[in-house]
Amino acid sequence: MPTAYQKLENIVSNKYISDNLIVRHAYSRNVDPVLQGVPDIVIRPKDAKEISEILKVANQENIPVTPRGGGDCEQGGSKPIEDGGIVLDLKRMNNIINLDEENLIVTVEAGISWAKLNEYLCHYGLYTGCMGPSSGMTASIGGGVSHYSSGGGGAYKYGSCTELVASLEVVLPTGEIIETGSQANKFSKTPFNRFGNGPDLTGLFCGDNGIMGVKTKVSLHIFPKPPFAYYKTFLMRRKSQQATAKIFSEICHKGYEVYDAYYLDDLMVRFGCELGLFPMWDSLKRKKAIFFYTLEANSEVELDEKIKQLDEIIISEKCEELGPEISDGNIAKWHYTEQGHWQMYHNLWGMVPAYEPLSAECTVPINIFPEVLQDIGQWEMENNEDINKIEEITKMRPVAGSGPISLEKGNVAGLATGFNTYASYYDGEIHEIIEEINLKLWRSLIERLARYGVQWFMMGDFLSRVMVDVGGYSSEYYKFMKSIKKTLDPKCILSRGKFNFWGTE
Amino acid sequence: MLGSYPNLQKGCGDCGFSIRRAVGRYLTCPVKESKGEEGFEIYFSRGRMNVLKSVLEGKLPLSRELAEFAYQCTECANCTEVCHETHNENLVLNTSKWIDHYKVWDALRKDLVEAGFAPLDRHVDLVDYMNNDAMKNPYGEDFAKKFAWASDFPNIKDKGDLVFFAGCTMPLRQQDTLKNMMSILIAAGMEMALSKEEWCCGSIGARIGEYKSVNELMKHNIDILKNMGAKTVFTACAGCYRTLKKDYPEILGEELPFEMKHITEVLVELLNTNQVPFKPKEGERLKVTYHDPCHLGRHMDLYEIPREVVAKIPGVELIEMKRNRKHAWCCGAGGGVKSQFPDLAKDISKERIREAVESGADILTTSCPFCIGNFRDAYEEMEPEIKEKIQLIDVIDFIASKI
Numbered sequence: 066m067p068t069a070y071q072k073l074e075n076i077v078s079n080k081y082i083s084d085n086l087i088v089r090h091a092y093s094r095n096v097d098p099v100l101q102g103v104p105d106i107v108i109r110p111k112d113a114k115e116i117s118e119i120l121k122v123a124n125q126e127n128i129p130v131t132p133r134g135g136g137d138c139e140q141g142g143s144k145p146i147e148d149g150g151i152v153l154d155l156k157r158m159n160n161i162i163n164l165d166e167e168n169l170i171v172t173v174e175a176g177i178s179w180a181k182l183n184e185y186l187c188h189y190g191l192y193t194g195c196m197g198p199s200s201g202m203t204a205s206i207g208g209g210v211s212h213y214s215s216g217g218g219g220a221y222k223y224g225s226c227t228e229l230v231a232s233l234e235v236v237l238p239t240g241e242i243i244e245t246g247s248q249a250n251k252f253s254k255t256p257f258n259r260f261g262n263g264p265d266l267t268g269l270f271c272g273d274n275g276i277m278g279v280k281t282k283v284s285l286h287i288f289p290k291p292p293f294a295y296y297k298t299f300l301m302r303r304k305s306q307q308a309t310a311k312i313f314s315e316i317c318h319k320g321y322e323v324y325d326a327y328y329l330d331d332l333m334v335r336f337g338c339e340l341g342l343f344p345m346w347d348s349l350k351r352k353k354a355i356f357f358y359t360l361e362a363n364s365e366v367e368l369d370e371k372i373k374q375l376d377e378i379i380i381s382e383k384c385e386e387l388g389p390e391i392s393d394g395n396i397a398k399w400h401y402t403e404q405g406h407w408q409m410y411h412n413l414w415g416m417v418p419a420y421e422p423l424s425a426e427c428t429v430p431i432n433i434f435p436e437v438l439q440d441i442g443q444w445e446m447e448n449n450e451d452i453n454k455i456e457e458i459t460k461m462r463p464v465a466g467s468g469p470i471s472l473e474k475g476n477v478a479g480l481a482t483g484f485n486t487y488a489s490y491y492d493g494e495i496h497e498i499i500e501e502i503n504l505k506l507w508r509s510l511i512e513r514l515a516r517y518g519v520q521w522f523m524m525g526d527f528l529s530r531v532m533v534d535v536g537g538y539s540s541e542y543y544k545f546m547k548s549i550k551k552t553l554d555p556k557c558i559l560s561r562g563k564f565n566f567w568g569t570e
Numbered sequence: 571m572l573g574s575y576p577n578l579q580k581g582c583g584d585c586g587f588s589i590r591r592a593v594g595r596y597l598t599c600p601v602k603e604s605k606g607e608e609g610f611e612i613y614f615s616r617g618r619m620n621v622l623k624s625v626l627e628g629k630l631p632l633s634r635e636l637a638e639f640a641y642q643c644t645e646c647a648n649c650t651e652v653c654h655e656t657h658n659e660n661l662v663l664n665t666s667k668w669i670d671h672y673k674v675w676d677a678l679r680k681d682l683v684e685a686g687f688a689p690l691d692r693h694v695d696l697v698d699y700m701n702n703d704a705m706k707n708p709y710g711e712d713f714a715k716k717f718a719w720a721s722d723f724p725n726i727k728d729k730g731d732l733v734f735f736a737g738c739t740m741p742l743r744q745q746d747t748l749k750n751m752m753s754i755l756i757a758a759g760m761e762m763a764l765s766k767e768e769w770c771c772g773s774i775g776a777r778i779g780e781y782k783s784v785n786e787l788m789k790h791n792i793d794i795l796k797n798m799g800a801k802t803v804f805t806a807c808a809g810c811y812r813t814l815k816k817d818y819p820e821i822l823g824e825e826l827p828f829e830m831k832h833i834t835e836v837l838v839e840l841l842n843t844n845q846v847p848f849k850p851k852e853g854e855r856l857k858v859t860y861h862d863p864c865h866l867g868r869h870m871d872l873y874e875i876p877r878e879v880v881a882k883i884p885g886v887e888l889i890e891m892k893r894n895r896k897h898a899w900c901c902g903a904g905g906g907v908k909s910q911f912p913d914l915a916k917d918i919s920k921e922r923i924r925e926a927v928e929s930g931a932d933i934l935t936t937s938c939p940f941c942i943g944n945f946r947d948a949y950e951e952m953e954p955e956i957k958e959k960i961q962l963i964d965v966i967d968f969i970a971s972k973i
Binding site for chain 1: 607608609610611612616617618620621623624626627628629630635636639658659660661662663664667668669
């Protein structure tokens with residue numbers, strides 16, 4: 066009787082499967098410094114058919130399977146929750162299947178990165194509009210769709226990447242392969258539209274954090290890249306959070322089409338300048354909060370009009386415009402033209418050695434984001450004692466707050482909230498107390514934010530479980546979600562443990 | 571040791587940039603790309619960092635198996651470049667301030683050697699040869715053979731301000747290039763000294779993590795060069811250049827007692843003062859692309875001078891490959907990969923040669939004996955269509971062919 070490993074090896078061949086301990090540890094972490102789950106097996110399938118066979122074996126053998134695209138989840142979503150199981154590395158599935166230039170649809174294998182896709186599209190004068198997550202373009206399209214990714218650029222104009230989905234090919238947890246959207250119609254020759262022909266079951270797999278199915282192909286709406294763009298950065302006055310909320314709100318109410326708008330609070334600006342990260346702002350006398358936006362247009366006339374509209378709102382909040390060049394402090398220009406679209410997080414990770422975020426990124430209505438940020442400050446003070454314990458060891462205080470705050474489609478503010486802290490391994494020693502406090506504080510912050518009714522971008526391992534633990538879902542909704550999960554995945558093979566779906570009563 | 575670099579290692583935010591960068595940017599890891607579809611995450615920087623986190627936390631022991639993975643890395647430092655780069659002096663990426671992947675890989679290799687899990691098989695031989703008093707080179711050749719090429723040049727002095735450090739690869743494997751170099755320098759009227767007592771620079775040992783041999787070699791070489799009265803030492807080997815100019819002072823904890831130059835830095839001075847008697851061919855126009863050796867480029871910031879040298883060769887139109895300067899794709903030979911994993915080294919080289927062909931160049935040139943050697947080995951296995959489109963030549967040989 067072949068073992069599970071042998072059965073899996075027969076599917077992909079011995080080149081694309083490993084149970085080597087070192088290989089497994091390479092897949093055991095994500096971006097956060099705390100969580101780890103070492104799989105028993107890592108497997109690299111090439112297509113939906115192989116994934117289907119793998120999931121069938123997993124069901125037979127009752128082995129949990131965790132899909133992994135780019136591996137950039139900030140809450141441990143692309144590694145097993147507990148040691149064991151299979152990690153499905155989808156990066157082999159990274160091809161562009163079809164570009165339908167006429168209908169502006171691109172179909173890709175789900176393991177392709179945002180970088181590779183957009184690099185391909187730019188030769189046709191096209192782009193994805195929404196440029197994926199703020200964690201960078203190494204993230205995969207499939208992962209983005211699993212998480213409502215939107216911080217990578219175009220968040221206001223195009224929304225999150227899930228809004229661009231026209232259809233999906235999904236392998237269900239029990240191995241069936243389905244297509245959704247227009248492709249659910251067996252007579253449809255080409256994907257073109259997500260909505261119609263009954264309930265929007267594509268949505269079941271959008272933002273699912275990998276629990277409802279393994280996405281293998283994604284068809285996205287794509288867009289011509291406007292030939293004109295402009296980017297401005299402003300220094301804000303006091304009460305910058307309230308001013309930003311007002312600006313965001315005005316933009317929405319007036320229906321102005323902004324590609325992106327971001328706010329960086331003064332703590333981040335000051336801290337970053339002190340660390341020498343923002344030479345562009347060294348000469349600013351007042352290291353205050355920063356607001357920046359990017360506009361796109363099809364003509365210079367249109368661009369000028371948009372700039373005028375937007376500046377009227379911003380200047381009414383007494384913001385001081387910085388010069389047009391990057392050397393003047395125009396971080397918007399740097400992001401759009403040089404950094405390759407808004408990898409906001411890359412320049413924030415590891416602000417000091419070993420200092421990494423435990424993030425709780427979410428969206429909130431624009432009008433409450435200042436209150437939420439203030440409350441995070443309050444939360445930090447309430448947890449001073451625990452934070453001090455980490456500071457005693459590391460000589461650097463964990464700091465709670467938010468990274469860049471973005472204006473998102475749907476009149477919401479995207480908050481890159483969380484707190485920066487250290488892993489338990491610090492300066493050559495393991496400090497278990499750091500891990501205990503980190504998990505306690507992370508959970509506490511998530512619970513605090515949940516009570517504002519936030520919507521989480523990505524939930525992964527930790528956030529999905531804490532949201533359930535703190536009673537963040539109504540019981541009816543949770544039962545509903547559970548019943549769908551149980552129908553699709555009776556043995557809870559896929560992403561076992563997320564949302565506390567363990568497969569046991 | 572790795573334990574003394576916890577913050578360097580822990581600065582890795584797992585962002586995955588070491589797989590691929592942004593739009594319009596380039597792939598990062600030559601080993602990972604060479605592995606293709608078989609490229610598990612252990613083969614690029616982020617995956618390796620994840621493993622090291624487990625090692626530091628005591629969850630994974632050092633092992634021979636870990637060594638087999640760890641040494642499949644050319645130490646080209648492209649991962650560091652990607653991690654640090656902003657393209658703009660007005661904004662600094664945090665990680666550029668403390669994480670240096672090269673140092674982390676170096677520390678790991680030292681630990682593996684200390685724990686007895688390295689050197690790997692072929693590296694053991696190299697180290698043994700370097701330590702062997704009758705050899706003192708990694709090729710296993712008799713010591714005296716290193717200087718056989720010099721018998722063609724009886725006028726080389728044994729003391730002087732300007733000393734040539736020949737290294738091992740060129741004297742033992744690329745003698746013609748070395749002799750061509752001498753022809754150029756003699757034609758330019760240069761006088762120089764050569765020691766027939768120099769030992770291997772220790773680059774092989776340093777890249778492998780075997781520093782005991784390096785220490786002994788280093789002390790010997792510095793003494794020899796000092797005793798020769800050297801004020802300036804130059805070498806035609808990028809590996810020796812990096813080792814003497816960067817590793818020696820770091821290990822010693824003090825500055826070298828002489829100035830260290832690469833052959834291209836010497837050549838550019840001669841070319842700028844028209845001391846190289848070229849005989850240009852009428853109407854000849856060659857498109858030439860220059861490959862940045864990692865040990866000259868990313869490791870030592872020497873990008874423009876070699877280009878200046880190439881551009882001054884008569885009849886040359888210098889064109890760039892898509893990935894050039896700090897983005898240059900590795901040739902595949904470094905970090906001990908050539909000796910222990912020769913097929914991997916050649917695969918990476920073939921990628922670079924194809925890139926040279928894509929640039930439209932007639933000639934691919936470089937100034938590193940490891941790069942040119944690995945290119946030649948890979949080239950031999952490539953399709954005739956490639957060989958029809960591009961020729962390989964060391965910068966030195968190229969210049970010599972024109973005088």
